[in-house]
Amino acid sequence: MPDPIRVVILGGGFAGLECAKGLDDPAFDVTLVDRQNHHLFQPLLYQVATAGLSAPEIAQPLRHILSGQRNTKVLMDSVASVDLAGRRVILEEHGELPYDQLVIAMGARTGYFGHPEWSRHAGGLKTLDDAMRIRREVLSAFERAEWTADPEERARLTTIAIVGGGPTGVELAGAFAELSRVVFSGEFRRLDPAQARILLIEAAPRLLMPFDETLSHYTEQKLRRMGVEVRTGATVEEVGPEYLRVAGEEIRAATILWAAGVEAVSQTRDLGVPLDRGGRIQVLADLSVPGHPEVFAAGDIAACRDACGVNVPALCPAAMQMGKHVASVIREVAGRRRRGAVEQSPGERAAFSYRDKGIMATIGRSAAVASSKGFKMTGFTAWLAWLLVHLLFLVGFKNKVSVVLQWFYSYAVFKRASRIITGRG
């Protein structure tokens, strides 16, 4: 038997993990590199930020998920750079890692449309540390608001401005509206938490742009009834310490959250391969990187137009499908080598084809929107569908049971379990 093919996968998100799972075969020596020790179920990250779930409930150690896969090693480290010519990855801590096949699946980070300096005042929501920072800041601001005698200061402390009216922005706005109006009810003595101001700011003319217009309209109405100030067609002109300027108006807010854009991680800049405007790698139809048939990109880091000419969206199901596709291409390459068959050029390999399962966003208690293949849903039915889909895909049996329990508890008693301030230094 020949030496196993060394496959290095950068990133343990949905794309990287699915790819690793697809290479469970002694023909491969797989190393999965991630700067975290865990796979994160990002679609529920907003619930950690809004004190509904605890961090371990939406994360699983990569080492644990892949423990049964003997050919796969997990390495916690950050990628310093990738040397495509030398076929090796340079790591921050553990030196270099040579590869035969490379899969780049490092995902996206929060993007500020050319204003990186805004990141200091308006944090994004991509990691567990982000979520726990947001939770800490919001809970601490309300604690201070309870004790200040200055009404202006109190208003500032209880204002949460969310920039970006996509699914994450809508979910955050809905969850914070419920936190202040329902969960906090009766727990403060001087402050009326229902007076908290939750702003949702979107530059486009409506919320949830990728959804049908009727669903956007439903979402906006629902959020307004929950007490959220929705501002569509409003551009953010400036963000500073505890304030932002929107369409000429200055708004003072202790908490400013950025859910408006993502861009590829910075390591793509130095690869010398074609990128799109957001720094994403423009891959070929088989998801390989132009000029490097042994290198692939999958998930949010890849800009991909699929076999049917569809621009693949930056969503979990797409990332999972891309990860699986890359694994199958690598298996095919290995099979041909083993059989001594002629190697295929990237253009001859199977092209990736995105299967659109639909999109959904939750607004709050018993309300969500979903659309799939022309079929639209709102309200309680959509919310049940959202619940079901998210539980189905949550990795780890124990986490599922635990999350169901937390949700049932929150639903039944209108309280949230994870309102704990930690990590203030």
Added chain:
Amino acid sequence: MPDPIRVVILGGGFAGLECAKGLDDPAFDVTLVDRQNHHLFQPLLYQVATAGLSAPEIAQPLRHILSGQRNTKVLMDSVASVDLAGRRVILEEHGELPYDQLVIAMGARTGYFGHPEWSRHAGGLKTLDDAMRIRREVLSAFERAEWTADPEERARLTTIAIVGGGPTGVELAGAFAELSRVVFSGEFRRLDPAQARILLIEAAPRLLMPFDETLSHYTEQKLRRMGVEVRTGATVEEVGPEYLRVAGEEIRAATILWAAGVEAVSQTRDLGVPLDRGGRIQVLADLSVPGHPEVFAAGDIAACRDACGVNVPALCPAAMQMGKHVASVIREVAGRRRRGAVEQSPGERAAFSYRDKGIMATIGRSAAVASSKGFKMTGFTAWLAWLLVHLLFLVGFKNKVSVVLQWFYSYAVFKRASRIITGRG
């Protein structure tokens, strides 16, 4: 009706919380001050440190616990100092807080027997942040150990030295032994986690000094069989960065935990009242502070010899009983004022009497020791008793269900749910 009596309670631990609950009466205007927003169930803190439970499972927001008690306000702030003559508390953030009756229940912090510089290299376990730091450090050390080629470095990274053989030290040693031998089993490719070295170092001739000798002996045997190196009669002479010297021998350990001693928080030094060697306030029989009949100390911060001449131990049940006693004394003072009766001197008031319910410590899966009123238990029975008692006292119904679920999961599948590294900055 006269103005309500202003009661300020410093600390939302077991003593402070019980005292607050005992003053649920419009005759009092109660302010509970804590530097955290939550009440912490400290007896289970070691399970957060060893990745068995998540932080929110053993903590509840104070604001939530006391939401039904309309006369009570919760204030998150640190105490800068107490002005006993001026009857006011000076806070770090929110200025000063005048009081008619004061309850000091700020608990204890880790003590280093005159070597405060050791705290930089050997952290204690008193707060959720401590527990999460320990979890992060141990999990990260094992991740690095998997990838180092140097055997000495690997040995250092997988050595955990625990100083102090009391209940906390025993519980940590047992839980880390299980983490490395059972939970990590099969999850590493280069490292054999069962080779991890867990040291438990105690200066006294045996572990668990307050327990009967047979229970100490059982505990030591059990820990040895689990793979823990137990060193009794061994004094720590020096602690430095990633090493410690014990009885002349230098031991290199990436993780050094200090569970050897506690002392009162530093604010007691400036009160000008009698303290014991550990900085604890020496209270009178009614738990008031000598010379200040309107000031009380309760819980770990109080050095107290009870009505029967027993030195009250620094345990949860004692803290709860002291908190309740202080509330009853303050109620009596208020009642006499309302009726126009003569005020009692501290010596005339009801004396605190400690009801000893027994002591227990858990060692690991299905093993614990417990003793109560001359009755001794070991093994599975003691472990079941430990489980029952800890669940019974865990604050918050939801937490109980969640913790039972986690324990059942860990017990059934030998895994732990909270092995998530967060907060590396």
